Amino acid sequence: MQPKDYGFGEDERILRDSARRFLDEVASIDKVRKLVAADHGEAYESATPPARYDGQVWQKMVDLGWTALAVPESAGGVAMKCVAVAALAEEIGRRALPSPLLSTLFSTFVLREAEAAAARPWLEKIVGGAGAALAITNEEGSWEPARTGLRAQAKGDQIVLDGTAHFVQDARKASFFVVSAASDGGVALYAVAAEHPGVTIHPDHIVDLTRDQARVAFDRVSIPAAAQIAPGETGVAVLRSALPAMLTVLAADMTGAAEWQLQTTTAYAKVRHQFDHPLGFFQAVKHPIVNMMVAIDETRSLVYNAACAIDGEPELALRYARMAKSSASDTAAFCSGRSVQLHGGIGFTWECDVQIYFKRQRHSQMLLGDGVYQREKLAELL
Amino acid sequence: MSERKDTPEQAEFREYCRRWLAENRPTPPPFRLPQSPVEVMTEQQRVWLCAWQKKVHQAGLIACDYPREYGGGGHQGFQRIASAELARAGVPYFINVIGLGMAAPTILHHGTEEQKRRYLPPLFSSDEIWCQGFSEPGSGSDLAGAQTFAERRGDQWVINGHKVWTTLAHFASWMILLARSSREHKYDGLTYFIVPIAGAPGVTVRPLVKMTGETGFNEVLFEDLHVPDSLRLDAVGKGWTVAMTTLLYERGAAESPGGGGGESHEDRIAALIELAKHTRRDGRSAWENPVTRDRILKLLIRVEALKQLGRRARVEALTDHPMRLPLQGKLLTTEISQDVAAAALEVEGMSSTLYLRDENAPQGGRWPHAYMNSYGLTIAAGTSEIQRNILGERVLGMAKSK
Numbered sequence: 153m154q155p156k157d158y159g160f161g162e163d164e165r166i167l168r169d170s171a172r173r174f175l176d177e178v179a180s181i182d183k184v185r186k187l188v189a190a191d192h193g194e195a196y197e198s199a200t201p202p203a204r205y206d207g208q209v210w211q212k213m214v215d216l217g218w219t220a221l222a223v224p225e226s227a228g229g230v231a232m233k234c235v236a237v238a239a240l241a242e243e244i245g246r247r248a249l250p251s252p253l254l255s256t257l258f259s260t261f262v263l264r265e266a267e268a269a270a271a272r273p274w275l276e277k278i279v280g281g282a283g284a285a286l287a288i289t290n291e292e293g294s295w296e297p298a299r300t301g302l303r304a305q306a307k308g309d310q311i312v313l314d315g316t317a318h319f320v321q322d323a324r325k326a327s328f329f330v331v332s333a334a335s336d337g338g339v340a341l342y343a344v345a346a347e348h349p350g351v352t353i354h355p356d357h358i359v360d361l362t363r364d365q366a367r368v369a370f371d372r373v374s375i376p377a378a379a380q381i382a383p384g385e386t387g388v389a390v391l392r393s394a395l396p397a398m399l400t401v402l403a404a405d406m407t408g409a410a411e412w413q414l415q416t417t418t419a420y421a422k423v424r425h426q427f428d429h430p431l432g433f434f435q436a437v438k439h440p441i442v443n444m445m446v447a448i449d450e451t452r453s454l455v456y457n458a459a460c461a462i463d464g465e466p467e468l469a470l471r472y473a474r475m476a477k478s479s480a481s482d483t484a485a486f487c488s489g490r491s492v493q494l495h496g497g498i499g500f501t502w503e504c505d506v507q508i509y510f511k512r513q514r515h516s517q518m519l520l521g522d523g524v525y526q527r528e529k530l531a532e533l534l
Numbered sequence: 535m536s537e538r539k540d541t542p543e544q545a546e547f548r549e550y551c552r553r554w555l556a557e558n559r560p561t562p563p564p565f566r567l568p569q570s571p572v573e574v575m576t577e578q579q580r581v582w583l584c585a586w587q588k589k590v591h592q593a594g595l596i597a598c599d600y601p602r603e604y605g606g607g608g609h610q611g612f613q614r615i616a617s618a619e620l621a622r623a624g625v626p627y628f629i630n631v632i633g634l635g636m637a638a639p640t641i642l643h644h645g646t647e648e649q650k651r652r653y654l655p656p657l658f659s660s661d662e663i664w665c666q667g668f669s670e671p672g673s674g675s676d677l678a679g680a681q682t683f684a685e686r687r688g689d690q691w692v693i694n695g696h697k698v699w700t701t702l703a704h705f706a707s708w709m710i711l712l713a714r715s716s717r718e719h720k721y722d723g724l725t726y727f728i729v730p731i732a733g734a735p736g737v738t739v740r741p742l743v744k745m746t747g748e749t750g751f752n753e754v755l756f757e758d759l760h761v762p763d764s765l766r767l768d769a770v771g772k773g774w775t776v777a778m779t780t781l782l783y784e785r786g787a788a789e790s791p792g793g794g795g796g797e798s799h800e801d802r803i804a805a806l807i808e809l810a811k812h813t814r815r816d817g818r819s820a821w822e823n824p825v826t827r828d829r830i831l832k833l834l835i836r837v838e839a840l841k842q843l844g845r846r847a848r849v850e851a852l853t854d855h856p857m858r859l860p861l862q863g864k865l866l867t868t869e870i871s872q873d874v875a876a877a878a879l880e881v882e883g884m885s886s887t888l889y890l891r892d893e894n895a896p897q898g899g900r901w902p903h904a905y906m907n908s909y910g911l912t913i914a915a916g917t918s919e920i921q922r923n924i925l926g927e928r929v930l931g932m933a934k935s936k
């Protein structure tokens with residue numbers, strides 16, 4: 153039986169409210185804009201695309217214990233419920249905050265499903281503030297755990313990794329990668345320091361201003377066998393069991409961003425006048441804005457349902473998480489489109505903040521698979 | 535091969551167009567040409583595109599139906615053919631798109647003999663680029679709310695105000711300007727002018743940046759720009775009527791004296807299908823995914839419908855209301871552009887995160903770029919919401935909402 157209140161109790165509320173206060177202070181839209189959109193030339197024309205985030209804010213997020221939230225107590229974390237992590241992600245998304253938090257949470261979800269002894273040192277690093285990122289996606293951008301762009305081969309007591317992981321999120325904010333590689337027994341998982349010899353980060357030129365993304369090449373990267381966090385026999389299962397939390401937390405981020413799009417567009421429809429009326433007077437403006445709200449509420453409900461299942465009914469978690477991400481992707485597409493369209497000419501400019509969210513949402517929509525993909529995978533579970 | 539309804543002269547002209555285009559198709563320049571003329575930014579692009587337009591004009595494929603004394607070909611029923619052949623040939627677009635699409639027909643309908651002789655020939659040849667000064671910070675959809683003021687002083691007008699989103703103003707010699715000459719009446723207080731831009735004292739053009747990260751539109755500030763009364767187009771207080779002529783052409787409801795270059799919807803659908811066939815994920819191509827394929831085929835069918843809508847609009851016996859089909863064109867063409875680009879992003883999946891500069895971006899990163907630009911299309915020239923109001927009110931006769 154799932155708790156009526158999704159398990160969202162006093163502790164979760166305190167965390168969420170303190171996150172709100174903190175983010176209001178350090179991550180106002182003006183600050184985020186200054187950080188990532190001060191200059192369109194720098195954003196899109198630099199030979200090396202920027203990977204801007206505020207390191208001091210990140211340090212404070214670490215000090216607030218956010219990286220420890222999803223880490224088991226055995227590795228020095230606080231093991232909060234997924235509903236708490238989802239609520240935090242929603243606040244992050246609402247600010248379109250550039251930070252390695254989401255990628256680090258994803259890595260945490262994988263590490264805590266992996267072999268405890270091997271994963272512990274890496275989880276401890278995360279608690280200590282190390283950013284981490286998943287390097288599990290191949291050239292096709294596949295989200296099937298079994299498909300990887302890397303190969304692992306045992307050489308004595310060492311393992312040698314070769315190949316390239318694509319679409320690695322926040323690669324330049326990470327100090328280590330959680331890597332999947334085809335090995336003799338199946339797909340095995342490893343943790344590899346970003347600085348490790350043979351690891352090269354090739355930054356992608358992406359549309360989203362609030363993230364960085366890269367191809368991470370592994371050229372005969374030799375690591376000790378102890379760096380294996382899941383053997384070939386269990387790697388795919390480990391990734392799969394981490395998936396519900398990844399999908400849910402990402403969907404929560406998207407819900408927060410969509411809510412910002414809703415509030416910002418609503419506010420504009422109240423102050424901007426045409427034909428002697430505020431825009432919201434016109435039903436062609438009012439109704440799509442209401443539809444944004446309706447879509448967001450559907451998504452948000454599905455997000456908390458999924459988070460709650462992760463906390464209490466793991467056998468249903470993946471099904472509910474697929475629903476949440478499917479809904480979040482479609483909501484994000486709709487809200488992004490309407491937020492630009494209903495601002496008119498100003499909405500199409502760099503100077504208008506809606507472009508920042510539009511791009512983050514478009515990116516999030518594809519991350520871990522879009523709505524069509526989620527529904528296809530959901531069908532397999534029914 | 536001639537089209538069935540061509541007269542012998544038209545058939546001969548079509549043959550000529552095809553031959554000329556086959557022989558004179560330009561080799562692509564060594565630099566990137568933007569997807570549409572409203573994105574032209576660099577001097578290099580400008581020079582190249584102006585040379586192309588000039589050449590096509592000299593060959594007689596622009597302004598075919600305009601009188602010869604205005605730089606036209608003096609024919610009848612030839613422009614449709616030239617534009618269709620230009621589209622079919624898939625040659626580059628014309629840079630002076632606002633000149634051809636809006637300023638020329640407005641000047642032809644409302645200008646004096648001197649104005650037509652002076653302004654039309656260099657417009658067609660693109661020796662002079664034009665821009666459109668309608669929108670202002672406070673008035674976009676509500677165009678008649680324009681506040682840029684034109685004050686009469688003897689046989690001069692003094693212009694003060696602020697125009698925004700002004701496409702191509704950075705290259706423009708001239709602007710078609712909608713200004714307020716009286717504060718007493720909203721619609722009847724508007725007067726329409728031709729005003730100089732490049733180098734004119736009292737005019738400042740500042741680039742605005744689009745969400746794509748590119749410039750291409752601008753804001754234009756007028757501080758005591760003096761223009762002679764000979765630059766007024768039509769009567770004082772008739773600006774709204776003149777603007778309606780411009781909008782009729784801007785929204786594609788009437789034929790412009792030059793068009794058809796650039797990429798068509800058919801080309802885009804072909805590129806999308808190509809993309810779907812070459813995008814492999816999880817052991818199959820995107821084209822093999824029935825959901826994706828269905829989405830693409832629905833678009834293919836809508837594109838065909840749009841093409842047939844344009845064709846049917848010319849067959850009086852098959853149209854019930856003269857403006858019913860023409861007024862749908864802008865709405866449909868821009869929304870289809872948006873949907874085609876959105877479908878392409880779905881096909882690309884994670885690769886849709888990669889932008890123009892990325893060497894691994896499918897088809898050069900054109901789709902995320904086109905998707906963002908598509909919002910420029912559904913907003914500019916009367917938003918989709920405004921188009922729907924117009925269709926509901928003017929064609930279907932429903933109550934006015936404003």
Ligand SMILES: Cc1cc2nc3c(=O)[nH]c(=O)nc-3n(C[C@H](O)[C@H](O)[C@H](O)COP(=O)(O)OP(=O)(O)OC[C@H]3O[C@@H](n4cnc5c(N)ncnc54)[C@H](O)[C@@H]3O)c2cc1C
Nearest residue numbers: 434436494496497668669674675699701910914915917919
């Ligand atoms: C790429 C681009 C190029 C452009 N180039 C030019 C140019 O060269 N010259 C020029 O003069 N202008 C140009 N424009 C401006 C364009 O014409 C205006 O942006 C457009 O008319 C909308 O006006 P606005 O931006 O003030 O938006 P608003 O009028 O403020 O509209 C905001 C939103 O409210 C909706 N809305 C407003 N009124 C109503 C209503 N009555 N009923 C229902 N919905 C309503 C609109 O549809 C829109 O979604 C360009 C715009 C773009 C995006």
